[in-house]
Amino acid sequence: MILLQVQQVARYFGADTLFENVSLDVSDNSRIALVGRNGVGKSTLLKMIIGNESPDAGQITKKKGLTIGYLAQNTGLESDKTIYAEMLSVFERLQIMEKNLHEMEAKIADPGADHSSSEYSQLLNQYDQLLHDFKEQNGYGYEAEVRSVLHGFHFEQEDYDRKISSLSGGQKTRLALAKLLLEQRDLLILDEPTNHLDIDTLTWLEGYVQNYKGALLIVSHDRYFLDRIVNEVYEISHHHSSYYKGNYSAYIDQKAERLRQDWKNYEKQQAEISKLEDFVNKNLVRASTTKRAQSRRKQLEKMERLERPEGDEKGPHFKFTADSQSGNIVLTVKDAAIGYDGHIISSPINIDLRKNQVMAIVGPNGIGKSTLLKSVLGQIPFVKGSSEFGTNVKVGYYDQEQHNLHDKKNVLNELWDDHPTTPEKDIRSILGSFLFIGDDVSKVVHNLSGGEKARLLLTKLAMKHDNFLILDEPTNHLDIDSKEVLENAVMDFNGTVLFVSHDRYFINKVATCVLEIAPQGSTLYLGDYDYYLEKKAEQEEIAAAKSTAETPIENSSKEVSTGKVNYQQGKERQKQERKLKRSVEEFEQLVEKLDAQKNDLENQMSSPENYNDLEKMGELQAKLQEISKKLAEAEENWEQASMELEEFLA
Template sequence: MILLQVQHVARLFGADVLFKNIDLDIQENSRIALVGRNGVGKSTLLKIIMDQQPADQGQITRAKNLTIGYLAQDTGLVSANTIYEEMLTVFEPLRKMEEKIHQLENKIASDSQKVNSKEYQRLLAQYDQMQHDFKENNGYGYQAEIRSVLHGFKFDEKDYQQKINSLSGGQKTRLALAKLLLEKRDLLILDEPTNHLDIETLNWLENYLQGYTGALLLVSHDRYFLDKIAQDVYELTPTAAIHYSGNYSAYIKKKQLRLQLQQKAYEKQQEKIDKLEDFVKKNIVRASTTKRAQSRRKQLEKIERLDKPQGQQQGPHFAFTAEHPSGNIVLNVNEAYIGYQNHAIAGPINIELRRNQIMAIVGPNGIGKSTFLKSILGKIPFISGSSQFGAQVDVGYYDQELHNLTPNKSVLNEVWDDHPTMPEKDIRSILGSFLFRGSDVAKIVSQLSGGEKARLLLTKLALNHHNFILFDEPTNHLDIESKEVLEQALLKFDGTVLFVSHDRYFINKVASQVIELSEQGSQLFLGDYDYYLTKKAEQHLLAEEIKADESQNLAKKSSQTSTSATNYQQNKKLQREKRKLERDVAKLEKQLEDLDVIANSIQQAMSAPENYTDPTKIKQLQEQLTENQQQQQQTETEWETTAAKLEKFE
């Protein structure tokens, strides 16, 4: 079933076209990423869908009674309530139902002497129905759901009574998203939802959205996030929204293939046109061939000429090169503790970084990743321990706060003052490769955007030809095209890199090693970000198994000590019963998993184009889905009963 359609929509500013001929379909359970270069109008299109801006052409059609949740970019929750009070407002109908149930309970208790009366029976029937509805709408679990979502966004119970209007902008944005998730709208439209989220929260949000029952339309610069969530990608261009099936990585591959095919088709047509034009030119004036030339001319006139493929928008292009190689050992960090005012926040940290390696530093917010880089550079002293650079190491540093720039200088002088003997045309040429062209070089640094400052700092780093570069959040202010250029520059760099980043896609792309900082110290993982996640999951599972084994051994030892001959047989019987219940629980859980797989298969079939336009097929699939849901409910009831019996053995 189609929830929403964007049909031939355009946004114009006088004679200027932001975009036109935009078509986009959102079906039930869609997972759509909307991508495109900066300034193409992604946020504008979302606002048109939400009726916050008008469409100059085209229309938006919506399914009847469609509910939409919308998170604009960097929009925070505005409320005079406390955090928990505001989340409770989502469940106000349930809370009113709960209140009515309690009123009915009191009334039924007071009329207990009239058990045979019609009124009493009516009250019981009403009570049973309300209890059923309350349970079906998660009446017994909505408070746990609130706590779970708030915990996912890093709000603990100690925060629940804080007034929302006293929170930071980032906290208000997280709460706005939390409330939207709890509301469970049919369609959720999120514009840069990953802003202000650390890696742990991003992982939680991805897992939550993967199980979200409604449809999703997402705009994000977080490519790892889009890879995890998106199942379709629409690339917004000034003249169309081009659809690609699959996640972000699939989109990149398919787009490249599409551009290659378009280029081949264009070249083939040009070759044909050249031959026809050459024939006409040579033969039009010759009496013996003029008719054939006229025929070729008519062919030329009928050809629908293809536009030359434009490919990617021209972005920055640069490289990092080392003036001279360093020694084999670039950096040694030995038993280092980092922190402030003699208070250690992480350690001991140990690193041996070798030439041409690219190492990523990860860890929770507040653990001191940026502090660690500054301690290596001598800007903040280690609490204890030390670090040493190797032979012939020349260090460069990219500061995430972009403090390594002079606010009152022009772009040109910011670079030229560091290289006064370099000709101005060479400085301008290098700045041009970083997209500072023409009058851009006269801009004052303090007036630049975050992305422009980032590109200017990268320009300075590229010109200094360091053989070891420390980056602190280098992708924070860059658009996707600039991130991809930076990735390629680092992969081709003939030096060594140590960097801090929350951009998991970037880490995956460039890192050959990942070091995790924690209060307990450092741990090295010899692979990319996905490898790091896999090993962390294995470590967690192993720790849980060890904990379970220790618990079992302790329980067994205690049981052996206390078991006597008189209760030995009784214990064996109880163990047999417990094992039977465990088998029954596992069997029921397997049935639930199988039913869930079947339900997903039915839902996918319902959203298939060849089915959702066939009323008979949709009706059959809906009947199958209803039967499946009834089976799930019956199996869940059996599972709850059996699991409750099993809990008595714990």
């Protein structure tokens, strides 16, 4: 069922066009990503959809009664209530129902009630109906749902009584998203929902959103998140929209193929135009061929000329190159401890980084990933342990806090002062490859946006030609196009890279190994991010099985045998749990599929061309009855499987 349609919508600023002819369809089960470079109008389109702005052309139609939840960028929840009270306010209707149920129960249990009266019978019927509605709307589970969502966003029971007004901006943003998820609107619109979330929270959010019952429309620079969630992509580029079926990676592949085909068609047309123009120029003045030349000229005039592909999509283009080679051993860290004022955050940390490796450092917020980089660079001393660079290692550092820039310099001098012997035209050319064009080079650093400062830092880094790059959150502030260029630059680099990033797509694309930092120290995984997750899951499964197998430490063979039995039982329990979860997922998918078929048949039956066709209506009615029967069976099986899983986990 269509919930919302954006039809040929446009936004103009005087004579300038932000976008036009933008169309977008949202169905009740949609999982849509809206992508495009910074400034193309994605947030503007979202504001039109929610009704905060009106389009200059076109229209937006919505299903009657459609409920929309919207999270703008960096929007925090403002409230005078406590965290728990604010989340419970979402379920005010259920709380009223619960109160009414208790009042009815008191009347039913009243010793003086006349059980034979019609009023008492009516009370019982009302109670049964209200109890049924309460159960159907998760009346007995909503508080557990609140606790689960708060836990996912790192709010534990000791936080529940904290006033929201006392929280930080990042905490308020997380609570705003938590409340939206609990509200379960028909359409959830999220503008950069992954900002300020660590990897653990992102992983939880992905799992939760994958099972969201409503439709989703998401704007995000987190490509890994989009890959896991969406199955449709709308891109705004060249001032209009394009549609792609599939997740983000599928969109990239389809876009590349579409671009290849566009170039092929463009070049074919250009060759044809050149041939026609050549014929006209040579034959227009010759009496014997002038009519054919005039015909060709008319053909040229009527031809609908294709635009040159890409056009304003041109992004930054650069690469990192090392002007000298390091030794095979690039960095060694031995039994190090990181922290502040003698307080250890993580220990022991060991690194043996070799030439041409690309190592990603991951771990929860606050574990000291950036601190580790600064300790390696000598900016912050290790609490204990040491690090050492290898032979002929030249280090380039990208600082996420952007302290390596001078606020009062302009863009040109920021680079030229570091390389005074390089001609100005070469400096301008290099800056141009990072999208600093024309008057942009005269901008004062202090006035640059976060994205512009990030590109300027990358420009400075590329100009140094070091053979060992240490990068602290290099994708922060970059749009998707710039991230992709950075990925290619890192993958093609003829040196070694050590980096910290929350961008899982970036880690997956460039890392050859992953170093996880935890309070207990470091663990090395020799693969990309997906490999790291896979191995982590295996380790957790083994640890859970071993925990199940733990017994009192005795030397009797009987208890050793019991330990083995418990270990095997633990493995069998995990196997059974996975089987039950798969069963629930399969039945849920079947219910969704049959429900969609039922809706389609109902739409066909309400269509004017079928309404007066008795034979057609009879066929549709028979199909509807069959689908409805299958749907009821599937729902019953899904409920049974869900109950079995709940009982198993209890």
